[in-house]
Amino acid sequence: MKKIPMGDQARVLPMPVAMIGADVKGKPNFMTAAWITRVYSEPPLIGVAINRKHYTWEGIERNNTFSVNFPGADLVQETDYCGLVSGKDADKSALFDVFYGKLETAPMIVQCPLCFECEMVESEFQSSKSLVIGRIIESYSDERFLTDGVLDPGKANPIVLTGPDRRYWTLGEPIADAYRIGKELIKGK
Amino acid sequence: MKKIPMGDQARVLPMPVAMIGADVKGKPNFMTAAWITRVYSEPPLIGVAINRKHYTWEGIERNNTFSVNFPGADLVQETDYCGLVSGKDADKSALFDVFYGKLETAPMIVQCPLCFECEMVESEFQSSKSLVIGRIIESYSDERFLTDGVLDPGKANPIVLTGPDRRYWTLGEPIADAYRIGKELIKGK
Numbered sequence: 001m002k003k004i005p006m007g008d009q010a011r012v013l014p015m016p017v018a019m020i021g022a023d024v025k026g027k028p029n030f031m032t033a034a035w036i037t038r039v040y041s042e043p044p045l046i047g048v049a050i051n052r053k054h055y056t057w058e059g060i061e062r063n064n065t066f067s068v069n070f071p072g073a074d075l076v077q078e079t080d081y082c083g084l085v086s087g088k089d090a091d092k093s094a095l096f097d098v099f100y101g102k103l104e105t106a107p108m109i110v111q112c113p114l115c116f117e118c119e120m121v122e123s124e125f126q127s128s129k130s131l132v133i134g135r136i137i138e139s140y141s142d143e144r145f146l147t148d149g150v151l152d153p154g155k156a157n158p159i160v161l162t163g164p165d166r167r168y169w170t171l172g173e174p175i176a177d178a179y180r181i182g183k184e185l186i187k188g189k
Numbered sequence: 190m191k192k193i194p195m196g197d198q199a200r201v202l203p204m205p206v207a208m209i210g211a212d213v214k215g216k217p218n219f220m221t222a223a224w225i226t227r228v229y230s231e232p233p234l235i236g237v238a239i240n241r242k243h244y245t246w247e248g249i250e251r252n253n254t255f256s257v258n259f260p261g262a263d264l265v266q267e268t269d270y271c272g273l274v275s276g277k278d279a280d281k282s283a284l285f286d287v288f289y290g291k292l293e294t295a296p297m298i299v300q301c302p303l304c305f306e307c308e309m310v311e312s313e314f315q316s317s318k319s320l321v322i323g324r325i326i327e328s329y330s331d332e333r334f335l336t337d338g339v340l341d342p343g344k345a346n347p348i349v350l351t352g353p354d355r356r357y358w359t360l361g362e363p364i365a366d367a368y369r370i371g372k373e374l375i376k377g378k
Binding site: 183 | 362
């Protein structure tokens with residue numbers, strides 16, 4: 001098997017897709033992001049890459065709060081739209097029903113199966129000029145996405161993104177239990 | 190639709206899965222990670238949450254290099270195993286065929302459809318005590334995962350992880366072209 005160099009701009013395979021929410025000039029605004037990960041356990045921190053030129057950044061910087069809203073596949077068109085159009089040029093607040101949680105300036109999307117409200121805790125780094133780290137204050141779902149009180153990814157039906165082909169995908173089938181299927185190899189050793 | 194608070198330990202939906210590689214005590218070692226994202230465009234940076242207690246961290250800290258190896262679904266058992274067992278207790282170097290790229294201390298997995306070799310650029314943060322940021326020096330794939338010279342996620346068949354149900358999934362179907370399907374909403378406005 002001969003390995004082929006593919007360059008340094010490779011994408012994580014695959015990427016989650018979410019809409020980052022912030023109140024800007026008194027109105028909810030949402031921008032699409034796919035460079036997102038938890039970065040610490042306790043306190044629960046999440047990192048998101050947000051170009052500081054984005055309209056959304058104005059609201060985050062002002063309020064020190066933001067939200068992360070994971071859409072289901074039924075929202076793929078609205079999600080893509082929120083990545084194509086800036087809040088400078090279009091009012092995106094009417095695209096969704098909006099709710100607020102404990103923080104009063106982190107607008108969340110009712111239609112999304114999973115929403116985090118976050119308080120910004122760190123935004124200046126030596127290396128990345130895009131990274132924002134927030135503390136998750138609370139997360140929200142609703143009954144139709146739960147099974148036995150727990151988020152059910154099969155019902156949430158999240159979107160993932162791949163590059164460089166630039167396509168959105170749904171999840172396929174669950175193939176194994178994490179922290180478990182590998183145990184068979186321990187026994188085998 | 191009544192929103193239900195789900196706590197502050199919510200997981201990104203869904204998470205990519207990769208094995209982080211480092212040479213530790215002269216041998217390749219691999220640990221599984223799912224808290225991974227690109228954090229900057231140019232230079233190309235990637236962030237990974239790695240608990241400093243992990244054996245892998247010894248190698249990263251010593252060499253200032255690491256790799257990120259995205260497995261296909263055929264490697265789900267080995268991938269899970271690399272998250273369950275520490276290199277302190279087991280030699281994981283024989284699980285895979287290993288290759289090196291431009292950096293001489295970032296071991297990569299031949300069997301994985303996509304591998305990044307990275308130079309660590311930042312590892313101390315005010316908030317997260319787990320985050321590591323690396324610069325992607327090169328990425329690698331091989332012919333069987335490409336279509337027209339470009340990585341084909343359908344052929345790579347990556348694994349994603351969801352929580353709190355702790356399950357691995359494959360990708361389903363491509364549902365839309367990113368940066369394109371949302372344009373229909375622009376026309377409609």
